[in-house]
Amino acid sequence: MSDDDSLLEYSEIVMKMFGSEDDGFEFYNNYAYEKGFSVRKEYCEWDNDHNERTLRKFVCSCEGFRAEKEVWREIKKRRPRNITRCGCRAQLVIAQDPNTEQWYVKDFIDEHNHPMTEPDLACFLRSHRRISDDQKAEIVQLQISGIRKHQIIDIMVRRYGEYDKVGFTSKDLYNFCHRNKAETLSSGDARTIISYMT
Template structure:
């Protein structure tokens, strides 16, 4: 026990005396340390400098830190099977802060006490923050995907090629996600080659999950140039598979037929999400602001419109929509 205590003390003193040139370097150090010990890391709390708005403090925690929020446990209308509960209130963390004068990051706080068993050395590389797909593996996966090899077969081939999953350092889900992102980029590139004015933009989070998405094509831009004085949009309707808000930008042409100026998908209905969507919409439409915008009464949407479209007249539609956006455009209180 004495030897273990001395070893732990030496590790603590070595870590708290560390300095890093960037936040990324600090994360990579703690993540490598976590792999040696047998746990996974995620980025948690951060603080920004009030003047420069740059990150000045960042907290890295064990992936099993905290507990799952009660609101996620009590949802009655879940679309997907809930994930296994992994958080158990682990207190392990490393906090780094930036020294303005020196321009270096130093360790402000470090706790190495876990409330769970640590993974074995041969399994730690399969924990979430340690999984990687190398460039060589990506090239192999693309070649096998083009040849028509199934995803689970790709993983079996990689396992045989590298001599075990611990040598591959990724799991089947990583291969599926990589193939999906590769196809997404290929489709977007192919569409832009056929349609040079096709606009396609999206945001992902730190885990590679889709946050926001917007797209429009040449015909949408032409329609907006001619009929974009009045734009109607809301996020009442959601996609069937993932229950995400779907936001179409629509209007009426000279035949009073519906025309679509663009479409968006959001992961949440916050001010930041709507602000990004409206900014992206304006960029695709050459910064032409509509004269009037008609929406529902969402407060986050209203705030984003005031910031991004300050010169546009914002009107609310009081109708009860049950079918589609066509009902909204044709309703008596939204006569264009």
């Protein structure tokens, strides 16, 4: 992208207005998908009554650094995750106009200190993965039918054509199944618990 194109893109973004905080996040997440990075919600500010947020910062997932206590801890119950935070400064800060209740761009930094992900791999970055409600319902039905988790992901891949078109990874599937089972059992329905144990 040329300098003129970059400047034009920057100007368009800083002039953006959003109807809600969620709209702002969706915009930045879609922008990140096109560029090849992942985002997360960071700092926020509240109104005087602490009822509504008035400012929200969205950052690149590589923002900040891992806490030293996590890096140097000698006794670890789990294998440490790969270090992905490298102090990236990229961010989008939006604030709410109290008069119009619209959200405007207060700050935008588009400087990354790390390489971007290839376009065909961006769908595997954390903020771009999601199991839709329809997919959740289908996964539950397949589980009830006795189909195992690794077979479910194979079914999804065949249905959508390619692994990167599914929208989530096998780890996301396992996590969803675990949470769904825990929620089902915690509801205390005796018939459900007996059925599961059987």
